[in-house]
Amino acid sequence: MYDYLIVGAGLFGAVFAHEAEKKGKKCLVIDKRTHIGGNVYTEDVEGIAVHKYGAHIFHTSNKEIWEYVQQFAEFNRYTNSPVANFHGEIYSMPFNMYTFNKMWGVVTPEEARQKIDEQVKASKIDNPKNLEEQAISLVGKDIYEKLVKGYTEKQWGRKATELPAFIIKRLPVRFTYDNNYFNDTYQGIPIGGYTGMIEKMLDGVDVRLGVDFFENREALKAEAKKLVFTGMIDEYFDYSLGALEYRGLKFETETLDEANYQGNAVVNYTDYETPYTRIIEHKHFEFGMQSKTVVTREYPQKWVRGEEPYYPMNDDRNNSLYEKYKELANKETDVIFGGRLGQYQYYDMDDVIEAALNCAEANL
């Protein structure tokens, strides 16, 4: 008899299991996938750690979480500095002085600020009614048209004029020559990939892979006193109130017989015509010097049930449906719902680790 059956070997499940075992509880972790790690899983191809479910860059300003993860992996000094490719023109992301210099030939922060202010003023938008108006009112029309519009329309599968303004609350504009995408204090990639990190978290824990909870629900539940569920909350309740929606993704990965394909880990394709939103060249996350390289093209997709759910669509309809599922969840005794699918929310890795630690603290 286990103390906990943990459904999902992703970050939430692995952190919870680690903390539970530390407190002397016996855990069984299952996952329907044939590997541990959930979406942070990395796979070794040609000596390169390939991020199978999209680029994962660890970044946080939470010192406690940064120190917590150091016990499971050594992190490198990777700093996320994506570049944007608009029909072959290359721009720095986030929008910074390199971007403004390339866009308008301006050199000083003052000139750049003036240029943006001019364009924002010329747009005459006081009360943005959609995403297009919102973006133009924040950064002006040049940056919007070359670096925001096409990418956003591909990402959401809808015209920017048909998307709500609230999706973009702010567009980070930086009047320095700093290419670091994130503002967080700590950042890096675990050397050798994330899978080793999760392996260490799950050290000493019983793990069964390729096991879908719903295919053997009662028998699995009978093996433990309590359940930690990190799968989809609506599936747990048999979609009885309706299905929550997600945005899907498709990844096309290939190994190339060359050492350096694009010179950067992440290149965003910001025009509408290129069907993918970005190309990831995995070796650059770890400054790899291998003779081959592995690249992944990322295509946003309409999500259909049965496919991997990537991004929760946190609009009013889905959020209020989730609240109803949460009411059902609160009535379940001895079941904890956690993680991005169990709580229907986008979590960065540091957030999900923090959530799992808080959950462990409250329950163990």
Ligand SMILES: Cc1cc2nc3c(=O)[nH]c(=O)nc-3n(C[C@H](O)[C@H](O)[C@H](O)COP(=O)(O)OP(=O)(O)OC[C@H]3O[C@@H](n4cnc5c(N)ncnc54)[C@H](O)[C@@H]3O)c2cc1C
């Ligand atoms: C494309 C993409 C890029 C991202 N990039 C970053 C980034 O750069 N930085 C960052 O901090 N965060 C990033 N994230 C977020 C990060 O992936 C999440 O924070 C993290 O994976 C959440 O962990 P989790 O345990 O909640 O979920 P998951 O990793 O999804 O784990 C849940 C596990 O449960 C399993 N499961 C579900 N249902 C069942 C079932 N019925 N039976 C058995 N097993 C089941 C699933 O197979 C899965 O393995 C990104 C997310 C995406 C989608």
